Amino acid sequence: MDSKLIEISENGLYLTIEITEEQDVRLLHFGAAPLEPGSIDEERKVGFRLLELQLSGEDRAEYHGRTHRASYPGLRMVYDGHRDTVNPLGRKLEITLTDPVTGVKAVQHYQFYTGVQIVRSWTVLRNDGANEAAVEYLSSFALTGVDKEGSRDRNDKIKVSIAHSGWQSELQWKSYSLPELGMSHLADRGSKRIAASNTGSWSAAELLPMAVLENTESGTSLFWQIEHNGSWHWELTDQVDQLTLLVSGPTEHDNHWWLKLAPGEEFTSVPVAAGAVQGGFQGAAEQLTAYRRIIRRPNEDNELLRIIFNDYMNCLWGSPTTEKLLPLIDAAADVGCEYFCIDAGWYAPGEWWDGVGEWEPSIERFPEGIKFVLNYIRGKGMIPGLWLELEVMGINSPKLAETDDSWFFMRHGKRVKDRSRYQLDYRSPAVIRHADSVIARLVEDYGVGYIKMDYNINAGIGTETDADSFGDGLLQHNRAYLAWLDSIFARYPQLVIENCSSGGMRMDYAMLSRYSIQSTSDQEDYVKYAAIAAGSPAALTPEQSAVWSYPLREGDDEEVIFNMVNALLLRVHQSGHLAELTPGRRLLVKEALEYYKSIRAHIPQAFAFWPLGLPDNGAEFVSLGLHHGDIRYIAVWRIAGETAGIKLPIPELRGDNAEARCAYPKEHGAEWSWDAAEGSLSVSLPPGKTARLFELRS
Helix, strand or coil: CCCEEEEEEECCEEEEEEECCCCCEEEEEEECCCCCCCCCCHHHHHHCECCCEEECCCCECCCCCCCCCCECEHHHCEEEEEEEEEECCEEEEEEEEECCCCCEEEEEEEEECCCCCEEEEEEEEEECCCCCEEEEEECCEEEECCCCCCCCCHHHHEEEEEEECCCCCCCEEEEEECHHHCCCCCCCCCCCCEEEEECCCCCCCCEEEEEEEEECCCCEEEEEEECCCCCEEEEEEEECCEEEEEEECCCHHHHCCCEEECCCCEEECCCEEEEEEECCHHHHHHHHHHHHHHHCCCCCHHHHCCCEEECHHHHHCCCCCHHHHHHHHHHHHHHCCCEEEECCCCCCCCCCHHHCCCCCCCCCCCCCCHHHHHHHHHHCCCEEEEEECCCEEECCCHHHHHCCHHHECEECCEECEECCEEEECCCCHHHHHHHHHHHHHHHHHCCCCEEEECCCCCCCCCCCCCCCCHHHHHHHHHHHHHHHHHHHHHHCCCCEEEECECCECCCCCCCCCCCCEEECCCCCCHHHHHHHHHHHHHCCCHHHEEEEECCCCCCCHHHHHHHHHHHCCCEEEECCCHHHCCHHHHHHHHHHHHHHHHHCCCHHHCEEECCCCCCCCCCCEEEEEEEECCEEEEEEEECCCCCCEEEEECHHHCCCCCEEEEEECCCCCCEEEEECCCCEEEEECCCCCCEEEEEEEC
């Protein structure tokens, strides 16, 4: 019997899977163009495995180093049928592989989505054998030959774009060649890998769970995002002289995850979205944006884009009182805000950090009761909101008297403690009852319509309670928390909950497929915020990207304008001492928010572009554009230097007599011109750290 091919062309994606005479299953191709004949040498096809699976006690092959390639029984698994069906989302391919020795069965799922060049990929592992199976590694998406298109060496044609992250320094996009990442092509199979990993309950603590790999010779890009709110791992390695991508949830060697599967039990891996485009980073970002809008929970918030005022940033700093809030509420209503969220501190008279957990309002802060302030917000035509941190309990919380160890993460017999908080375990029925009761009180009793859900600790490698490994306990908790969120949105479909983790420390699409809005950063310097804001639409949809705008007491007009431009193409998170601004500066805030209301209906259908390339916080200028129909909204910031002007290339409009105008502010002091022959917008800004927002109509 000869080998047979499964060839799929769907939504601009091309897959070629070979089933050999020996029933080996090989993913020969996944890309934005059909497989090129002769692009894979026959002797190398053995390395094009559909998945990798490592069980404890099984062998490893080749010079694998710390990579997860060449695994057993992954190398031994054989074809056991496939299904090719259509469901409401699009086409669905399921390929089953079986290990003849252990009886372990794996089903690789590829879910296509109509209209986008992306599949969601995951693996379901089932132990159909007679003995327990111990799992160390399971891929969710595996692809060999990501560098096979073109004739140049991978050193010269492959570029990897990664989003570095950190507290107040989120979304720092950088692009690298493979040698710049330390992986020079010197052998046909090396032990070196480029590994990106997260361990713990902050999914984006150091890197965002996504990347883009561009082949500059073929003009195509491969991209992926890991849709998980805990530990994850991806790596690039090489085998059979081909570049291999392996993407997964947590692993034993990298993330302390290990799982026992009893006979009859099954495990589902963390889902991964993978796609390919003809084009570079921007094309990948457009496909991801469209896909993220498809998989997201349908909600009114991402259609209406109401303006939020939050009293924290460069304002009350977690110390609200009735006296401080009332003038802020008046000012927020005056400039046009539609939500008013009281941030941290409303539940304690003084220092509150290590005492959180009861979530009852402080009488000292609100002598008339917190309902008085919430009703005052409603009376001003805004929807009231409150801050919560519902996944932790302070080490000095009065609520601890009602708990026991079953509520918390445990390691080595001790409660897991970080930054004077304990981590709650959302597998605990008591924790769920507690969390449900807090949400019910805020929504049903206080009438809150917005919750800022913060999370300021990292619970580390996981918990030992009812788990095969620390990482197994963490993964179970991660999934239990998502299930709890689903139950809350089912109960309160109009409730808006913001995803915040010390800013953007959990920017992932396990969370963002549920939450409608994401805090992008706690960056306190508005100039440094520009590059973070501009980079955000590559990681999440613009309508989910909440950016602080906080005019300063001591600032000037240009500082207000810069602050407002930071947020105007995304979600406005207004803050700052609005009541204390001079009338002229407050009018600049009001003008910006009125303009935002005039364009915000376009944002949920718009796609981002970057005229100056990916934002660089070390550059002089940063620019972000949104494209909707025949209009392009273009923000430009000068964050350093004294160069007056900058040229913004928009090559797709070359030859178009487009009309440009400065949309904000009206009194702009700027100059601009459109060069149709060149396809570029030249902009000259006033001196200093300044920003403007332009419209370009084609």
